[in-house]
Amino acid sequence: MDKIISFYFGRVLILGRTNVGKSTLLNQLVEKKIAITSHKINTTYFNITGIYNYNNYQIEYIDTPGFINKNNITHNLFINKNFDIILFVLDRNKWNDIEEKIIKIINNFSIPIIIIINKIDKISNKTILLPHINFIKNKISFIDLIMISAKNKLYISNIHKIIFKILPNKYHFFPKNYITNQTKELIISEIIRKYILKYIHNEIPYIIKIKVEPFIISSKTFTNNINILLYVKKISQKKILIGKNARILKFIISKSKNDIEIFLNKQISIKIKIKLK
Structure with a gap:
C-alpha cells in the first residue's frame, strides 16, 4: 500500500519599519535575489512574493512596504486575513511609534507571530538585548523569537524550521519551480x-x-x-x-x-x- 504524503502550505507576511532588512531577508529565505535592497528609505513600493519549496513544504513569503495604509495591498491582506503567519522584523533594539502602529494592527488578529531581531552582527554584546526582549514580551504575544543577520545569512534556516512546525496542512498552491510573482x-x-x-x-x-x-x-x-x-x-x-x-x-x-x-x-x-x- 502506497504511503500517503501530507502537504503543507502557508502564506507568511513580512512586516517591519522601512529599511529594517525585509527585502534582504526575503532574498535569503527564498535563496534568490528577487527584491532590491538599498540603504535608502521606501525602497520597496509594493508587495513582493517569494516562494520557498522544501520536500512537502511550500511557503509563500510576502515582503511588504515599510508602511501600512488604506491604499496599499498590505492593508487588504489584513482586511481579508489572507495569510497564516507574521514575521515581525525589528532592527536590533529600535522601537518607536512605527512599531507601536504595527502591533496595534496585528494585535487585532489571532495569527501566529514570529519576532525577528535583525542586524545582530552589529551588536558585540548580545546581552544588551535581554531587557528589550522582555519589553517586547509585554507588548505583543508571539510564538517564537529569533535573532539573525539577514545580510550575513546568519540563522536564516531557523526561520524555516519554526514555520514548518505551524504550517497548515494544505496542498501546494504554486508549481514547484515557481519563485516569485514578479515578471x-x-x-x-x-x-x-x-x-x-x-x-x-x-x-x-x-x-x-x-x-x-x-x-x-x-x-x-x-x-x-x-x-x-x-x-x-x-x-x-x-x-x-x-x-x-x-x-x-x-x-x-x-x-x-x-x-x-x-x-x-x-x-x-x-x-x-x-x-x-
Missing part, C-alpha cells in the same frame, strides 16, 4: 532602480518611471538585447541622471548589466533611453 521585466526594472538609488542622491530616484520592454530569453548562446526606457519630468532631471560625460548613466548600465546577467544566466546587451513625460 522578469519587473525584476530587471527593480535592478535598474537599485543602482539609480545608489548613484543619484536626491529625490529623483523616487519619481523616475522605469519601463523594460518585453523580451524573449533566447535558448541560443548569442547576446539578448534589452531595451529600457526611463521617464523623467524635467530636462534638468535628465541631465542629472546622465551625469557629466554620461558618467552616471554608464555606471548604472555597467552595474545593472552584471546583476541582470546573473539573474537571467545569460549574456545581455542593455540600451537605456531617457524620455520626458
